[in-house]
Amino acid sequence: MNELLIIILLVVIALIFNNLNNKIKKLEKEVSDLNAKISPNTTETTVKQQESSSQKITISEQVPSNENQERNLQQKRNNEELPIPEQKDWLSPVFEFLKQNILTIIGIFTLVLGIGYFVKYAIDKNWIGETARAGIGFCTGATIILIGHFLRKNYATFSSIITGGGVAVLYFTATIAFREYHLFSQNTAFIITILITLGSILLSYYYKSEILMIFSLLGGFSAPLMISTGQSNYPFLFIYLTLLNIGMLAITFLKQWKSVGWTAYILTTLYLFYLFSWTIDKPEFLSVVFYIISYIIFYIFALQNYIRKNTVYTPDILMLAFINFSSVTGLVYTFHEIKYEPVIVFPITFALVNMLFLLREYGRKDFGTSFSVFAGITVSLITIAIAIQCKAHLITSIWAVEATLLLFIWKKTGHKIFKTCFYLLFPLVVIAQIFTWTEYFNAKQLSIVFNPIFLTSLVTIISIIISLYLLKNNQGATTQKQGSFFEDSIPLIGYGVIYVAILLEITYHISEMPWSAITNIGILFTLFYIFILLLFKKQQNIGKDLETRLIYIFLLLLVVNASASTSAVVTSILSKELSIGFYFWHLLQWLPFIYVCFGIIPSSDFHKTKISYWIISSVFTIMVSCDLYHSYVLAYAPDLIHSYVTEDHFISLYLPIVWTILASFFIYIGLKRNIQEYNKIGFALIGIMVLKLYSYDVWQMDNISRISAFIVLGLILLLSSFTFQRLKNIIKNMVDKKDKNKEDLEV
Incomplete structure (x- = not known):
């Protein structure tokens, strides 16, 4: 019964397809007839245009030569004054392609799944044996590729997607034949997948199809996973991936297919991050060699336009930033795991490589985008080297510096993609920093300031301060409406990270003291931190509303510190847990309070409401009363x-x-x-x-x-x-x- 339904369904689909095909042919004939009718009118219009242009030429010949020269000069000036067209968003072609071809992609994917389910159904019914199953799969893939070949002239994009689907069928067939049916050995399966990859690459080059090349790369990078048996043969894998990336580099130089290079970089990076788990169990120097080779290949890929045109475009800058920092992360981590020293050799080496191009730009007296990019990368890598040498945590430090670098490049180039990448990376920096702080709970006998946890926090603090400075005046690069949410939240998050980083370091080193002393010092630090924010409000673009809120928080903390916190300190002193000298530290709160009252509040909006006078008077009364009260108790x-x-x-x-x-x-x-x-x-x-x-x-x-x-x-x-x-x-x-x-x- 099921077989009958499938046959009926196939017949119905064939009839529908035949009907649609006849309608399309009819429409094509009508279009050709319309073109034939329009062509005479077009010819007449062309003749009239030619006559008009000849008259214009005759008139222009009568204009004196001096006037023609003046017109040419004026036209030349106008051309020089024309603004340089803005670079289009590099993601827009991708979205445009998906919008136009999404149905084709879904269709070929559905077709491959349908063929797979049909073969599975046939297997379940024992219609065909294992060898025949593999043969059907290879024949189906080849048939789809042939269909794409015949459609390539009139339907180039559609043909590429169809051909890619056929290549995918060949890959899956080879994988199933090896893993499920054991029709041939692993070496034979790998040779078959290599041949499929080479064939698809040659077809891509012959068809001049960038889409098919991406399909080929996906298959090529998937091949080792498809035929893997769980046994690690990393030298062979590294050689294979290196050859694949070298082929990619050659293709991109010949055809200028940037998407192919980015696809290869993403897939290679996934393989490289997989090495982290392998390096822990089986550290080898071979992975270091592969990291370096990959760095060279993709660094050359990023510099294609710079080599040819002495300029770098937005995707090139992104690749330079990503390849430098991802390679440093992997190399330093691997070097550390195999117990080699010094680990800073890689960021220093990469910094020297970028410095060569920086010096080249400096020698040419060209201080444009390329100079800024190479300068930013060089300084960032040197910063990373210093942080690593001081035993700072690798991932947190690299992400923090890279986020600041992306923001710096955005300020220099004005391309929004770098600012978007900063917005994506900044939350990861905060999350990584939080994980770094958790090490305080298990750490023992850390040095003051010069310990891995706080040095990592120090790198993050410096990066945040630079980022906040770069974000301060960005109206020239972006509109007020765009990114307003991030520009409001990132400074608050940044100030919070700086506050927590310093507070945790202080708390760790006074953790042996009574809880009353820890609380008192924490509140006192918070008061001075808010005071510094208020003191440098203009440099940080703190608005009037935020300034008023900070003043209210400041006054509330003063009340808490003068009353509850100091009372606990006095109790600890009378209980002989603290010395009496500790009490006088809290009197430092009067210094910021006096300055806030006379230096900050008069120029703020704090006194907009009458209740503000009552609040500040109450705070002053409580502070004086509590301090005299505590002093009297300690004295008598x-x-x-x-x-x-x-x-x-x-x-x-x-x-x-x-x-x-x-x-x-x-x-x-x-x-x-x-x-x-x-x-x-x-x-x-x-x-x-x-x-x-x-x-x-x-x-x-x-x-x-x-x-x-x-x-x-x-x-x-x-x-x-x-x-x-x-x-x-x-x-x-x-x-x-x-x-x-x-x-x-x-x-």
Whole structure:
């Protein structure tokens, strides 16, 4: 029943195809008839155009020679002033090809699968033996190739895809015949796959088909995997891949098929990264040789246009960056695994190779794109060499430097592909850096700063700082709308990476201290880090909104550090876990706080709302109160047990006095600067102090303390009132005098 359905389906497909073929022939005949009708009109139009042009020539001959010369000069100037056309996106031809031929690609893929399923069905039914199965596969592949051959004149692209499908059938047939049916040995299977590869390459060259060449490369690189038995024969594999890449290089020089070279590079890189796992189990020097040979081949491939035209295009620059850094990664890793030294010989050697071209550009006094590219690669490789010599982690360092290099090249060339690659690589840098930080948990006795983990972080920090500088003014290279998300998020991520890298290094080296000390130092570092960001806000293009948020975070951390964190430190000091000298470190927070209040806040948007005055006054009050409170406790409490009595004594007796002085200060500032909010804050603080004094404090004091508190507070309030009255009169006299002088001038 199933066989009958398949036969009926094939007949229906044949009828449909025949019907469509007849319609296409009919349409072709109608088109040719229309062309025949249009051609006479076209001839008449051509004759008229020729007559018109001859008249124009006759008129132009009558124009004086001087006028013709002036026109030629003007035309020459206009040609010189014409802008150089922008280089088109190199990915657009790929997408255009896929858009036009996607149905053909899917069709040939579906056909190959259909043939495979049909053969499998025939095998399951025992219709054909193993040898016959292989023969059917080879015949089917050859038939498809012949069909593509006959279609090549009128349908070049379609023919190439069809031929590629036939080559794929041959590869799969050879693989199945060897692995499943064991019809021939491994050497015979490999010779067959090589012959298939050579045949497809010759067909590609003969047909002048770049698409078929890519199919051939895919098959050629897949051949070793298809006939692999699991036994490692790396010398033979390396020789085969090297010969395949040399053939690719020759083809690209003859035909200028860049996509072929990129396909070979991607496939070779996949093989090379596979070597990592092999190198761990069986380190050999042979892999180093293969890395170097591959570097030479693809470096020459990247320099084709530079050799011929003394210039480098966008794909060439990408290849130069990728081949240098991927080769350094593999070579240094392999050299390290086989215990050879020095590992920096490879980045230094590659840097010297690029420096030769840099010196060539310098000698020609050509400081254009080529000079910038070779300079950027040379400096990046030297940076990598220094990082590796200092035992920094390989992958993280190389990715960080390469990301910065791509951004540098984007700034010099303006091609968006480099910026896109930076956006793709930057998250990988962050992820690799996070994995590097996890080594702090198991590391023991690391040196301060000069240890592999922090040196890796230092390379990443320097790369991020350079990248942020390059991204700072990019409106000339890209529009505001493009990349705005990344340009907003990358600086924040970059600042976060720098912060965490330094904080983890500090935390690791103080990890033996009490937790209160670690927290206090961490908060103090965070305060100074935010302060530095605010201090250099113009250099980092920090906007007003972000600046205001940073100020709020800064003030919040000040409150946390002055109250909770320092209280924990005081407790540790009284418990003899810390020395009393540690307490004075937290007083450093006053330095950035004073500068932020007088140097940053006045020029910011912090005081746009009235509540900001209350926030900064509250922070100042809490900081002064807590510092005096902690200092008093440390000065008069001999141990933790006696500190509770000392704390109650300060809160009941001295804290109201402190708040009264602060309230007077706020009222004074409010009157002097004519800011009503400070006056309100001062009176509100006096109200809180008085409420606290009469509702709680007086009932906790002895008679002598109660009398002293009332006398001192009364004197302070009277002196403050007298001072305010004098200040008010002075201000009034100044205003009156100013108005009088103004009137005199008007008279």
